[in-house]
Amino acid sequence: MIDHSNREDFLNAIAEKAGRPRHQLQDHPFEPLNDLPETTLSGHSQDELEAIAKKNSEAVHVTFETTNKAGLADALNAYIEHDAPKTLILPTTDQYDDYGLRDWTKTVAPKPMYWTPGKGRDFNLKQAAAADVAIGFADYLLAESGTITIATTPGQGRGFHFLPTHYLAIVKKSNILPRSRQAMDRYDAAIKAGELQTSNINFITGPSNSGDIEMTLVVGVHGPLDMTYLVVEDM
Template sequence: MGCGQVYHRESFLNNVAAKLNRSRITKVIKPAWSKIPQYEVGKNLTQDELLKVLRNQCKLIHTDIIETTSKELPQQLLKVFKEYDVNKAISWDDERYKTYGLDEQLFSKLYDYGIDFHMWNPMLKEKNIEIAEQADVGITFSDITLAESGTVVLFTDKNKGRLVSLLPKTYIAIIPKSTIVPRMTQATTHISRMVQNGIRISSCIDFVTGPSNSADIELNLIVGVHGPIKATYIVLNDR
């Protein structure tokens, strides 16, 4: 996934202003709101309290949730793999596997159990899509996790294809406990700060809330319509 880059912005905006026969607005002043309730919801909750909120929400979005440690994660993954009848898995090529000391112990266990495990590889190009389509499960880390809605926020890049969470039959999100925030407000604030600090982020940020579902037809909720039919969140105690 490419990072957002804007070209010819000034000439484009100048042309738009000229066509509208008005001067350019060069600075937008952010209004000073007298009430900002979106920042108050859950702001004093501890990580344990936010996890409780997330657990309750997962019941509503048809998502299993497990709490574990780095040491126990490989075994927990294998347990979920058995439940999902997994033979083929795909995941991001994510540095957090090494950060949490998971790379060697996790991958060796998957190999021992005969799991065909593939890491997203930008050099393989379209082959990654084919592998994702055939995978029984896709695994990603969550970059930000919204307790209120049970949503994981995924920052994709060339090693972290968005299709890992979309194409396989089932989905597993590894959630570092420290990533849990109250709601969308904190996620968008964090992303805004990243941009303001000059941190280049993907032009594609995914917000995934449990398995795919739709209630478009007569307001009847149907789970597993256009993506993973089951989802499990594994919360990793990283504090």
């Protein structure tokens, strides 16, 4: 049993200062006065959303590529050849079967390292930090802001998205959503239903950047120096 005396003391004190009794919330839950988060940018077809996503992704310095399931392995090889990396990291996931990439993982060069469940913090972080390129799977792509969203899993950890130098995210066209609200609705429901057990959800909008020195935009600070989104159009 956790001792809550520190908490109770604190909360009683602020309730007293506010002049409002505690435990009133259950009768007054939050009800938003408008539905702008849901309705903004609504009513677009998947083709239109893809076009909006492309425009907004490129505006945040993302390379936006498209392919289909049959061409996915070739598209990835072309991406890797472009940067000629010495090291590559991939997630551990069943999604390779879904995307038809199982064979590709056996032939791709350089030979990939994997973010590996059960191998612990140091092993995985060291690998990710040593990776020139990371290729991962995003859950959704948000058209309005050019954002990919990813929930952390045992096979694709937090550091996977931040430590490598170059980063590519694969995402299905059917998972392009209008805005952050639609993604959040899905995550919120999945967490509450117990379907998603994660400690972390990342909304990533282009490569890291900073304007801290004389307001000059520098792309690539702590996170990857560049980002590519690869949309699989027939999935």
